[in-house]
Amino acid sequence: MPLTPLPRIMIEPLVRATLLEDLGRAGDITTDAIVPPDLTVKCVFAARQPGVVAGLDLARVAFALIDPAIRLEAMKEDGATVAKGDIIARVEGPARGILTAERTALNFLGHLSGVASATASIVAAVKGTKAHIVCTRKTTPGLRTIEKYAVRAGGGSNHRFGLNDAVLIKDNHVAIAGSISEALRRARARAGHLVKIEIEVDTLAQLAEALDQKADAVLLDNMSPQMLAEAVKMVAGRAVTEASGGITLQNAAEIAASGVDLMSVGWLTHSAAVLDIGLDFLE
Structure with a gap:
């Protein structure tokens, strides 16, 4: 059966809570000190090992909550098999926001892709x-x-x-x-x-x-x-x-x-x- 994405209303509270846990009481003091506020960058999520992707929507929400100007373009969809080195998604926008949301996005994407990959192996x-x-x-x-x-x-x-x-x-x-x-x-x-x-x-x-x-x-x-x-x-x-x-x-x-x-x-x-x-x- 086709994989039905989870509605944003179900995943946003999880992502929001995780970002708040990371930002604490002062925000991203490292990035704010080092990265110019007007700098924009392009980057990619890349697979370091083969597996199955899951969690792209949570990564997308993480970036959007920090800065709506950040755009994530998926190169692979959840449920897709990837090889080492494959580009999973492209991310473009303000560097400060990308760096601030990076760990939350990667935590969700890596963990859920690990679950999907383990499942695919026994299936x-x-x-x-x-x-x-x-x-x-x-x-x-x-x-x-x-x-x-x-x-x-x-x-x-x-x-x-x-x-x-x-x-x-x-x-x-x-x-x-x-x-x-x-x-x-x-x-x-x-x-x-x-x-x-x-x-x-x-x-x-x-x-x-x-x-x-x-x-x-x-x-x-x-x-x-x-x-x-x-x-x-x-x-x-x-x-x-x-x-x-x-x-x-x-x-x-x-x-x-x-x-x-x-x-x-x-x-x-x-x-x-x-x-x-x-x-x-x-x-």
Whole structure:
């Protein structure tokens, strides 16, 4: 599916808060002391390593908030694959504003491109199977919206966005309720008719109980590829199957071959390395 950009109203508060954190109480005292106020420059965002781009709109907003005269022209779009040395965007305008917004723009662009690149790598690893790669709620506090956007830019899909848009019954919920069946009964009694209910299971016996109670989806936690294949056979299309726990680039293909519908991967957002991107001034 085409990647839909996030509306500015969703991203501007994040960018504004980040700029204010950087500017503090006195502004950019280094740039203001050294750079003439009437100097204009041209520069480019360049990839220092291969990857997938995400976050250009946040970079654009960062420059616009500091100085509306700065113009960013994208050479690549979010979701595009880049090689080392590729020009991602051109930036032109007052030098003071560009230097002041530079770090905020690069922080967002590098971090989100890192998330997108990590996602693209594991999506490629399971290509040819039915499995879809999804992210989790293991996101940076305050950045969930844009990190989940970056996952989509990398070709992945999103799990629930928060505690309020789907029911996910975890092992601790089951422990408190006393059983799989009781936890599902309580959840179904409370959830609205449009709310999906997923439950985590660790064993095939728990899976059988969840299927008897007609769970919409089952999270197959830390199961071996062989056990996952057995679980998928048991489910036989009666619920969405999701593999979770211990999924890496090395074992992703084997896990996907079990036939699961989804593979949830927390490290896409909580541990993805920043994509190295630089802002280079042109003479």
